[in-house]
Amino acid sequence: MPPGPPLLRAPLLLLLLLLHFLGALARGAVYTNHFLVELHDGGQAEAEQVAAEHGFGVVRKLSFLESGYFFYHNGLAKARRRRSLQHKLRLEKDSRVRKAVQQEGFIRRKRGYRDISDIDINMNDPLFTKQWYLINTGQADGTPGLDLNVAEAWELGYTGKGVTIGIMDDGIDYLHPDLASNYNAKASYDFSSNDPYPYPRYTDDWFNSHGTRCAGEVSAASNNNICGVGVAYNSKVAGIRMLDQPFMTDIIEASSISHMPQVIDIYSASWGPTDNGKTVDGPRELTLQAMADGVNKGRGGKGSIYVWASGDGGSYDDCNCDGYASSMWTISINSAINDGRTALYDESCSSTLASTFSNGRKRNPEAGVATTDLYGNCTLRHSGTSAAAPEAAGVFALALEANLHLTWRDMQHLTVLTSKRNQLHDEVHKWRRNGVGLEFNHLFGYGVLDAGAMVKMAKDWKTVPERFHCVGGSIQEPEKIAPSGKLFLTLTTDACEGKENFVRYLEHVQAVITVNSTRRGDLNINMTSPMGTKSILLSQRPRDDDSKVGFDKWPFMTTHTWGEDPRGTWVLEIGFFGSQPQRGVLKEWTLMLHGTQSAPYIDQIVKDYQSKLAMSKKEELEEELDEAVERSLKSILSKN
Known part of the structure; x- marks a missing residue:
């Protein structure tokens, strides 16, 4: 038994896209005594030496970074309103250090x-x-x-x-x-x-x-x-x-x-x-x-x-x-x-x-x-x-x-x-x-x-096919959102058909959106797929009175189009829902498609013919049959 308690005490494209919106996240200006330190090379011993020379302690090696370490400094407050530039610069001037980042503090409930x-x-x-x-x-x-x-x-x-x-x-x-x-x-x-x-x-x-x-x-x-x-x-x-x-x-x-x-x-x-x-x-x-x-x-x-x-x-x-x-x-x-x-x-x-x-x-x-x-x-x-x-x-x-x-x-x-x-x-x-x-x-x-x-x-499950990611299209021109009525935008996509990253069967869809408005909480955003499925990407939030930050490259996600064919026209619908008239500007809408090229359930065994799996396989089998017939017809025509 362990000892008792102390005394009362992704793929590159996707990852880059998600990292890009980080700057827009609502951050409090609070800085801690935690530092991320990346070395050019060297291991734990060198990290401890660097830390000791600059008055830091080493908590641990970070498993998700090749040469990253978690440093702390007991001489700094655990939470303060100003960065400690002198500690950061002291580390960065060390030739063994590639990067030093003082960690911001934020709230998690x-x-x-x-x-x-x-x-x-x-x-x-x-x-x-x-x-x-x-x-x-x-x-x-x-x-x-x-x-x-x-x-x-x-x-x-x-x-x-x-x-x-x-x-x-x-x-x-x-x-x-x-x-x-x-x-x-x-x-x-x-x-x-x-x-x-x-x-x-x-x-x-x-x-x-x-x-x-x-x-x-x-x-x-x-x-x-x-x-x-x-x-x-x-x-x-x-x-x-x-x-x-x-x-x-x-x-x-x-x-x-x-x-x-x-x-x-x-x-x-x-x-x-x-x-x-x-x-x-x-x-x-x-x-x-x-x-x-x-x-x-x-x-x-x-x-x-x-x-x-x-x-x-x-x-x-x-x-x-x-x-x-x-x-x-x-x-x-x-x-x-x-x-x-x-x-x-x-x-x-x-x-x-x-x-x-x-x-x-x-x-x-x-x-x-x-x-x-x-x-x-x-x-x-x-x-x-x-x-x-x-x-x-x-x-x-x-x-x-x-x-x-x-x-x-x-x-x-x-x-x-x-x-x-x-x-x-x-x-x-x-x-x-x-x-x-x-x-x-x-x-x-x-x-x-x-x-x-x-x-x-x-x-009896068989692993689903490889997953691909496709930028289905993007609108970068600013579009005004009127106080009354709604803004409708369309994107027609081939889902990268003919390319290595073609997506035929959807899993997740992201609408990466940049929008500003006089009151963020009154925004309502819907998106409709080519197969007619409407997803409510954002509902009214009556307590959100932000008028400055808005959403900056925020990836609204839907699972409601699971299994659908993404090829065709997508419709984005933005309007205001509230007691007072508001104004806004949509600056960007990028459609991100994630899913498979081949039918995900084609190899699965159906035991219940009333199940969702049976229904999904019916769609897939019909499509596979249609494609096989089309190939056969093309083959016959080419021979004649």
Whole structure:
């Protein structure tokens, strides 16, 4: 057992594009005592020598940079309003140093930290019968059958064995009797305190219980008469403590996201930029690079799986303004309550892929998420999309046990194909079908995860074809947005047909947009695909009164056109929605297409002919047949 706690204490084009918009992110002018230092050559010994000569300490070598190191200076305040140019220049004048960057501090908030005071699977854990999101029999006035369908996955023998999930949060109570047996100490680290013991810092209000609660949802042990059980109760959980500090830095985020990517399979994040309805923010340069390395190199090249809570800003916010939840490299998860309705804090956006469960409307004390709590305790009060993301991580762990060869993209395809509408109900946004018949909702994505369906499909899954990236076109001329009416722009694309990077079957689509307006929060942006699928890229955010920054090369992302043919005319629609007339200028719209050239499901085995997979293969098979007939006709005509 680990020692106890201290005393109370992408492809190049895509990457360049994403890095380019970093300058526009809303940054606070706060500078920390953390420095990124890159050497020309030399190893750890030289880094320590350079640091010592200039009054610094070396925290660690950065795995995502060939010659990058994390330096700190105890003589500087942990947060100050002015840069320390003298320390930066002193390092840069050293001939051994290629670059030195003082790290800015920014805010990252835990999501869903709010106090909301019979199948026989042979579980003796006292809270198991209250874990309605695992098996919903109508507990707490819920809707029977509205759950993650984990019972089917468990009965098939999948419990998460051999899979490690990293909880990036405020620490884990790894001494908790319901977590200790599944705790992976070797894969854990405290990036806030720079030691291998990610135990939560003590506070009187138990504010730092967030990570422990998330960990229990995934990996709490079964049949030990303690609390409840995890979705993947035989998986291993690693604690990555990186929250619970006044300011986050790029170097801490990047280090956390890239921590032990050959050991940790799934990273679960229930945090992000402030959900106040007026923040536009996302990962900085180092974190983007670490995420790109993760999906390309993690898990032996199969790719790290990043699961992100979509956000808790409710109808006042839009998760497409969150660069983590709206990243193509993450699986963004929203939540429903136990009767299928949306939670009051749920944000909606076109980048959300699927949903799980949480609490948010009911006062019933048993309608929350039952899980582990600090100091060996249990709770029924976990909530928010913070609770939703770890549930998804647990389901993905079950799928990985069924097939360890799944790539990060395979997991996204499985999510699209096996998530179900079930009995989910969105009072605002209707359920619709895209151009290839896949049903989706603007808030719930492709539906609620179904663990049984996912493990069955994962078992026989064949890796999807190679992914390509195409700039589908761009409009660079400024266009005025009138106070009344809407601006409509069109882009006609061949999706790079005839080139090496041709995209025929879509996965993700980005609309990279630069726009300014007299009130950013009143902007409403929609985009319609050639196959007629409308994605709401940005909804009104009534609390966002920005009139200066706007959006600068911001990549609005949609998953709603999954599987569609991108060739044809795309339509962008921009207008204002608010009580007062506003003005604006669209300066740029670039269409980024990401997907495959060959049919992604052509080699998959259909076992349920009513499934989304069967429907998708029907479209693909018909197209393959049409192309074969056309080739045959051309061959016959050429011979004659």
